[in-house]
Amino acid sequence: MSGRYREFDEEAALAQAAEVFWIKGYESASTEDLLTAMQINKGSMYHAFGNKRTLFIKVFEWFSARFIRNIKDAFVTNVDPRDAIRAIFYGVANPPDPSAHAKGCFYVNILGEMTGLDADLAEIARQKLLDVEEVFHRELLKARRNGMMPADINASLLAKYLVNFWNGLNISRRMYNEKELKHLVDMNLRFLDEA
Amino acid sequence: MSGRYREFDEEAALAQAAEVFWIKGYESASTEDLLTAMQINKGSMYHAFGNKRTLFIKVFEWFSARFIRNIKDAFVTNVDPRDAIRAIFYGVANPPDPSAHAKGCFYVNILGEMTGLDADLAEIARQKLLDVEEVFHRELLKARRNGMMPADINASLLAKYLVNFWNGLNISRRMYNEKELKHLVDMNLRFLDEA
DNA sequence: CTTATTTTTGACCAATTAGTATAGAATAAA
DNA sequence: TTTATTCTATACTAATTGGTCAAAAATAAG
Numbered sequence: 001m002s003g004r005y006r007e008f009d010e011e012a013a014l015a016q017a018a019e020v021f022w023i024k025g026y027e028s029a030s031t032e033d034l035l036t037a038m039q040i041n042k043g044s045m046y047h048a049f050g051n052k053r054t055l056f057i058k059v060f061e062w063f064s065a066r067f068i069r070n071i072k073d074a075f076v077t078n079v080d081p082r083d084a085i086r087a088i089f090y091g092v093a094n095p096p097d098p099s100a101h102a103k104g105c106f107y108v109n110i111l112g113e114m115t116g117l118d119a120d121l122a123e124i125a126r127q128k129l130l131d132v133e134e135v136f137h138r139e140l141l142k143a144r145r146n147g148m149m150p151a152d153i154n155a156s157l158l159a160k161y162l163v164n165f166w167n168g169l170n171i172s173r174r175m176y177n178e179k180e181l182k183h184l185v186d187m188n189l190r191f192l193d194e195a
Numbered sequence: 196m197s198g199r200y201r202e203f204d205e206e207a208a209l210a211q212a213a214e215v216f217w218i219k220g221y222e223s224a225s226t227e228d229l230l231t232a233m234q235i236n237k238g239s240m241y242h243a244f245g246n247k248r249t250l251f252i253k254v255f256e257w258f259s260a261r262f263i264r265n266i267k268d269a270f271v272t273n274v275d276p277r278d279a280i281r282a283i284f285y286g287v288a289n290p291p292d293p294s295a296h297a298k299g300c301f302y303v304n305i306l307g308e309m310t311g312l313d314a315d316l317a318e319i320a321r322q323k324l325l326d327v328e329e330v331f332h333r334e335l336l337k338a339r340r341n342g343m344m345p346a347d348i349n350a351s352l353l354a355k356y357l358v359n360f361w362n363g364l365n366i367s368r369r370m371y372n373e374k375e376l377k378h379l380v381d382m383n384l385r386f387l388d389e390a
Numbered sequence: 391c392t393t394a395t396t397t398t399t400g401a402c403c404a405a406t407t408a409g410t411a412t413a414g415a416a417t418a419a420a
Numbered sequence: 421t422t423t424a425t426t427c428t429a430t431a432c433t434a435a436t437t438g439g440t441c442a443a444a445a446a447t448a449a450g
Contacts, residue, residue, distance in 0.1 A: 002448035003396025023311040028222050031438055041399055042439080048397085052438065102310050108366055112307045115297050115369050116218040126370050157378055160371065164379050168363025171303055174310050175321050176355065183352055184359050197418035198426025226408060236429055237409085243427085247408065 010048065013038040014062040021059055022106045025113045026121065057124065063106060064128050071135050081143040082192040085136075085162065089189060092169050093181035105170035107132075133163045158191075205243065208233040209257040216254055217301045220308045221316065252319065258301055259323050266330050276338040277387040280331075280357065284384060287364050288376035300365035302327075328358045353386075 016037040020029045031052055035045055049055035071088065078084035095101070103109075111125040137159035143149040165188045173181055211232040215224045226247055230240055244250035266283065273279035290296070298304075302323045309317040332354035338344040360383045368376055 002394065002446095004398075004446040006397065007446095025222075025308060025311070027220075028308075028312055030436080032436085043400075043441090044398055046439070104307065104310065109307055111369055112299065112304055112366060113220060113223075115299065116220070117223055122369070129370055157382065160367075160375060160379060161382055163370075164360075164363045164367045164383075166363075167366035168359045168361075171307060171362035171366065172355075172359045174306055174317065175324055175358075180355060184355060187352060187356055188359075197424065199416040199428075201427065202416095225406080227406085238411095238428055238430075241409070 006048070008038070008040050008044065011062070013040060013048075014059050017055060018059045018063045018106070021056060022063075022103050022109065025109060026056055027113065027117065053121075056121070060106075060110070060124060060128070064131070067106075067128075068131055068135065071132060075135075075139050081139050081148060084139070085192060086185075086189060089165070089169065089185045090182070092166070092173060093185045094178050098178075101173040104174060105166065108167050108170045129163055129167070132166065133159045136162045201243070203233070203235050203239065206257070208235060208243075209254050212250060213254045213258045213301070216251060217258075217298050217304065220304060221251055222308065222312065248316075251316070255301075255305070255319060255323070259326070262301075262323075263326055263330065266327060270330075270334050276334050276343060279334070280387060281380075281384060284360070284364065284380045285377070287361070287368060288380045289373050293373075296368040299369065300361065303362050303365045324358055324362070327361065328354045331357045 016039070017034050020033050020037045024033065031042070031045070034052070034055070035042060038045065040048075045055065049058060074084040074088050075081055078087055107125050107128045111122055111129065114122040114125060137155055140149065140153065140155035140158055144151060144153055144155060169181065169184065169188075172184065176184070211234070212229050215228050215232045219228065226237070226240070229247070229250070230237060233240065235243075240250065244253060269279040269282050270276055273282055302320050306317055306320040306324065309320060332350055335344065335348065335350035335353055339346060339348055339350060364376065364379065364383075367379065371379070
């Protein structure tokens with residue numbers, strides 16, 4: 001195929017754009033903001049990604065591939081699925097980089113912002129959270145099968161419970177300090193010790 | 196005091212503006228949107244409320260006065276504070292008007308939107324959620340004093356637990372149907388039966 | 391080397407944004 | 421009735437928005 005080589009790294013550009021959308025939200029992230037972060041010019045962006053909306057969707061997909069992989073990895077790193085769940089939520093309460101608290105969860109942010117503005121984008125964000133639910137659900141089913149969790153657990157409901165807690169914690173982390181967040185995690189995951 | 200009478204009802208205007216800010220968020224609510232909803236002209240709005248930001252703050256305060264009163268009322272209507280808490284959360288899972296699901300919680304929406312955009316507005320929203328926490332806290336302390344709840348409950352942590360559940364449920368209501376939401380409420384309020 | 395194709399650059403554009411200014415209408419007090 | 425004051429209506433503005441376009445640069449294929 002002939003033609004000029006693309007000078008920028010598409011993945012690096014998506015990563016930078018993701019950061020802007022994550023912090024500012026969809027509407028408040030201006031094309032100027034995005035282009036500055038991506039370090040490319042307007043023409044290149046519109047040529048490579050279409051428009052702001054399609055750029056966002058690509059950014060969201062790129063982000064999601066990594067995010068879901070990280071969630072799944074927790075269940076590989078931790079043999080006991082209860083430890084995996086604890087690791088995931090303690091990671092929210094006490095992240096390596098404390099600035100993560102202000103950012104919250106990209107999915108939660110977009111679902112919250114777009115529900116009243118763009119039903120299609122809201123649905124995309126909703127679907128991503130349902131993907132997280134599905135990972136939890138599968139892992140709970142597997143753990144029950146393995147005998148690592150009691151036979152009488154309601155895996156389907158517990159998965160939704162965990163997603164709901166995820167949603168709450170990613171708002172609450174903008175209100176409470178890390179010690180308080182840890183108490184919330186302890187309390188909400190108490191069922192794991194009882195189970 | 197001399198001068199022309201104000202033609203519009205300030206409280207009605209605030210109510211209409213609240214609806215717009217609640218559905219669209221702060222940034223995406225344009226002055227045009229607001230003026231149309233408030234049914235007044237630009238000059239009147241800027242004269243009476245200053246600018247978009249100060250209008251928002253007045254709207255938020257107006258909304259909060261009613262909202263906090265409603266929360267408190269639940270503890271008057273329901274003698275048993277556990278019934279009050281159940282009424283509040285079942286009201287989220289199953290509101291009189293189902294369109295409430297898309298709107299979510301005004302406080303949660305604004306805290307989520309503004310954390311990365313305007314620290315002062317985010318702090319105002321955070322403070323309102325802390326006001327809700329305070330109501331829960333006081334009522335739990337009172338219930339414990341009354342012997343209506345066990346002496347060993349951690350009222351302070353439980354209040355935060357309820358706010359965190361509030362935050363989560365007001366995101367999750369954009370993902371799940373009312374039956375699923377009811378299951379989430381049942382599960383998250385199980386401690387009330389045990390307590 | 392020429393040609394076709396792709397990417398980059400930056401000027402440009404129409405629409406929308408929040409906010410201002412000014413004139414006029416309504417009112418109470420003097 | 422005059423005057424000072426407040427409110428309303430709307431034309432206007434400067435800045436920003438997402439998006440387009442045309443020309444130039446870079447490249448592979450013929």
